[in-house]
Amino acid sequence: MNQDNASNTFSAALSQPPRRSLPQPALILALVALLASGGAWLYQQNAMETLKLDLSRELASNNKLQQELRAQAVAQNQTQQQLLARLTVQEGKQAEALARQESLNNMYDTLTRGEALHSLAEIEQMLSFASQQLQIAGDVNSALTALNNIDQQLLRLNRPELISVRQALTQDINTLKSTPYVDVIGVTAKLNSLIDGVERLPLLVDAGHNPKDNPFKANPNHNSVQQFGAEVWHEFKQLIQIRRIDQPDLILLSPEQGFFLRENIKLRLLNARSALLLRNEAAFRADITATVRYLQQFFDAKAPTTDNAIKVLRQLETQQLAITLPDLSASLTAVRSARTTAERAKP
Numbered sequence: 001m002n003q004d005n006a007s008n009t010f011s012a013a014l015s016q017p018p019r020r021s022l023p024q025p026a027l028i029l030a031l032v033a034l035l036a037s038g039g040a041w042l043y044q045q046n047a048m049e050t051l052k053l054d055l056s057r058e059l060a061s062n063n064k065l066q067q068e069l070r071a072q073a074v075a076q077n078q079t080q081q082q083l084l085a086r087l088t089v090q091e092g093k094q095a096e097a098l099a100r101q102e103s104l105n106n107m108y109d110t111l112t113r114g115e116a117l118h119s120l121a122e123i124e125q126m127l128s129f130a131s132q133q134l135q136i137a138g139d140v141n142s143a144l145t146a147l148n149n150i151d152q153q154l155l156r157l158n159r160p161e162l163i164s165v166r167q168a169l170t171q172d173i174n175t176l177k178s179t180p181y182v183d184v185i186g187v188t189a190k191l192n193s194l195i196d197g198v199e200r201l202p203l204l205v206d207a208g209h210n211p212k213d214n215p216f217k218a219n220p221n222h223n224s225v226q227q228f229g230a231e232v233w234h235e236f237k238q239l240i241q242i243r244r245i246d247q248p249d250l251i252l253l254s255p256e257q258g259f260f261l262r263e264n265i266k267l268r269l270l271n272a273r274s275a276l277l278l279r280n281e282a283a284f285r286a287d288i289t290a291t292v293r294y295l296q297q298f299f300d301a302k303a304p305t306t307d308n309a310i311k312v313l314r315q316l317e318t319q320q321l322a323i324t325l326p327d328l329s330a331s332l333t334a335v336r337s338a339r340t341t342a343e344r345a346k347p
Helices: 002-014 024-136 140-157 160-177 184-200 224-239 248-252 255-277 281-298 304-317 329-345
Strands: none
Touching: 024 140, 024 160, 024 329, 140 160, 160 329, 184 255, 184 304, 255 281, 281 304
C-alpha cells in the first residue's frame, strides 16, 4: 500500500502543471511601461551627452579665459613694475624739487627779510616825519597820504609778521579821518596874499585922487561942443573934491607914516601866520582883529581891494585853531617792534 502511494506521488510531481492564461491588457501596459522606460533612458543618455558636450565647451572656454587672465595678470604685473619704476623716479625728482624749493624759499626769505628790514627803516623815518609835520603844521591830509602810502608798501611786502604794523596804521588812519581839519596851507596862502596886497590898498587920504577911479563917460546924444564942455567940467570937478572925514587928523598922515602903517600891518599878518603854525588861536585872532581895525580906520573901505581884504580877514577871524591833533605813536611803536624782531631773527 505504501509503495503504491509513493509511486503515485512521484508521478504527480513529474507531471506538468496546467498553464494559466495572462490577461491581454496587463501585457500591453507592461510593454508600454517597458517602452517608456527605454525612451526615458534614451532621453537621459542624449541629455547626458549634450551636457557632457556643453561642459566640455565650457571647460575649454574657461581654460581659454584663464589663459587670457594669466596673460593679463602678467601684463598688469609688468605695467605695475613699470609704474613703480616711474613712481620711484618721480619720487626722486619730487624730493629733488622739494629740496630746491626749500633752498629757494630760504633764499627768498633771506632776501625778503633784508627788504623788510630796509622797508621798516624807511617806514619808521616816514612815520617820524609825518608825526612831526602833524604836530608842527597840523597838516592832517599830508599825514593821511603818508600813512596810506606806507600801508600800500606793507601790502606789497606781504609778510605775516607785519600784520600788527598794518593794524596800528589802520587805527591811526581812522583816527586822522575823524579829526577836524584845519587848512593850514590855505590859511597861510590867504595871509601871504594879504601881505603882498598891502602895498596896493588905497589910504583914506588918497581916496578919489586917482582919475581912473572916476573916468569920463561920453554921452552919445551930445555934439562935439557939448562933449568938450562936459569933459572940461569933469576934469574941473576932479580938481576940487568935498569929502566928510570923521577923523580929520587922518588927512595929516604923511607918506612916511603911511609906509610905517603898511609895514605894521604886514608885521601883524606875519605874526598871525606864526600863531597859525603854533596853534595859538588867541594871538591869531588878536592880530587879525587889529589888522581889520587898521584897514577900516586908515584905508578906503569903499575901495574893492580894501573891501575884499576886510572880508577875507573876517573869514579868518572865525577860523578854529585849538584842535587836539592825534599822534602816530602807535604806528611808530609797532614799526620799531617789528624792526627789532626782524633784526633778531636775521641769520
